[in-house]
Amino acid sequence: MAAPLAVDSDLTQTPFSTTLRESTRRAHDRAHHSRYMRELFNGDLDLTEYARLAAQYWFIYQAIEEAADAMRRDPVGGRFVFDELRRVPALAADLEFLYGEQWRDRVTPVPATEDYVRRIRAVAFDWAGGYVAHHYTRYLGDLAGGQAVRKLLAKAHGVEGPGALFYHFDDIDNVPAFRKRYKALLDDTPWTGAERDRIVTETLVAFEFNIAVLDDLVQ
Numbered sequence: 001m002a003a004p005l006a007v008d009s010d011l012t013q014t015p016f017s018t019t020l021r022e023s024t025r026r027a028h029d030r031a032h033h034s035r036y037m038r039e040l041f042n043g044d045l046d047l048t049e050y051a052r053l054a055a056q057y058w059f060i061y062q063a064i065e066e067a068a069d070a071m072r073r074d075p076v077g078g079r080f081v082f083d084e085l086r087r088v089p090a091l092a093a094d095l096e097f098l099y100g101e102q103w104r105d106r107v108t109p110v111p112a113t114e115d116y117v118r119r120i121r122a123v124a125f126d127w128a129g130g131y132v133a134h135h136y137t138r139y140l141g142d143l144a145g146g147q148a149v150r151k152l153l154a155k156a157h158g159v160e161g162p163g164a165l166f167y168h169f170d171d172i173d174n175v176p177a178f179r180k181r182y183k184a185l186l187d188d189t190p191w192t193g194a195e196r197d198r199i200v201t202e203t204l205v206a207f208e209f210n211i212a213v214l215d216d217l218v219q
Contacts, residue, residue, distance in 0.1 A: 015183075015186075015187045016186045016187050016189070016191060016196055017183035017184075017186040017187050019196060019200060020136060020186065020199075020200060020203055023200045023203070023204065024137075024200075024203055024204060024207055027204055027207035027208065027211070028141075028207065030207075030211055031207060031210055031211050031214065032145065034211060034214040034215065035214070035215070035218045036053070036214040036215070036217050036218050037214060039218070040053075040149070040152065041148075041152060043156055047098070047153075047157045047159065047163075049217075050098075050153065050157075051095070051098035051099060052217055053214075053217060054091065054094050054095060054098060054166065055095060055099075055107035055108070055109075056109060056110060056113045056213050056217070057087070057091055057166065058088070058091045058092075058095060058107060059107075059109045059113050059114075059117055060113060060116055060117060060120070060138070060213075061087045061088050061091060061138070062088055062117075063116075063117045063120040063121055063124075064120060064124065064134055064135060064138060065086055065087070065088050066125075067120060067121075067124035067125050067131050067134070067135075068081045068086075068131070068135070070124075070125045070126070071124075071125075071128060071131050074128050074131075076128035076129075076132075076189060077128030077131045077132065079185055079189065080128075080131065080132050080135055080136075080182075080185065082139075083171075084169070084171035084172050085139050085169070085172075087142070087166055090165035090166045090168065091165075091166055093162050093165050094162060094163050094164065094165050094166050095107060096162070097159075097162035097163040098163055110213060110216035110217060111216060112209065112212035112213040112215065112216040113213050113216070115209065115212070116209035116210070116212070116213060119134075119205065119206075119209060120134050123202060129191070129195055129198055129199040129202065130199075130202050132186075132199060133199050133200075133202035133203040133205070133206055134202070134203075134206045136182075136186070136203060137203055137206035137207055137210065138206075138210075140179065140182065142166075142167065142169075143169060143172075143175055143178070143179060144179070146166075146167050147167060149167060150164055150167035150168070153167075
């Protein structure tokens with residue numbers, strides 16, 4: 001995994017949601033333009049290849065949502081526990097569609113996913129900032145750019161229900177309003193400057209793990 005970019009401490013003077021967005025912009029662009037995503041959107045990958053990505057999400061989101069359960073009573077981390085975001089049930093339905101009833105015996109994590117899950121378990125279960133870093137990286141991306149994958153699955157493969165449920169957030173009535181609420185929480189939480197820097201660094205680490213997972217899928 002590549003080393004994350006250095007954090008610009010001047011950004012800690014801006015709203016924290018802006019800090020996270022600007023500090024991770026280059027990492028986000030690298031993920032978006034990774035070989036796997038490029039081939040997926042170019043139509044070079046079939047549904048079987050997409051299924052491999054969904055399988056990685058199964059392992060990743062299990063870890064994040066177990067961290068959410070651990071953070072539920074934390075005075076800071078608990079503010080970022082949203083049951084309406086939970087993706088594990090949708091992923092189970094998707095993987096049954098993509099792999100069949102015995103899908104649990106057929107899905108395996110790539111090495112980068114194993115590393116990613118270990119990192120989540122190391123920092124997101126007892127450090128609220130670590131939980132927020134990994135939570136933010138995945139879920140806000142799913143609510144935004146992930147919707148392009150949802151459209152691709154429908155257009156290229158005719159998959160709109162099971163197989164693509166991961167991208168359906170039916171328990172959120174207004175996604176833009178939810179994203180605004182989430183960003184307000186980031187801004188209103190009284191992080192110290194040092195904690196902001198630490199969270200930004202961990203968010204960059206999370207992006208690097210996501211990029212590494214995508215890279216492993218095209219090895």
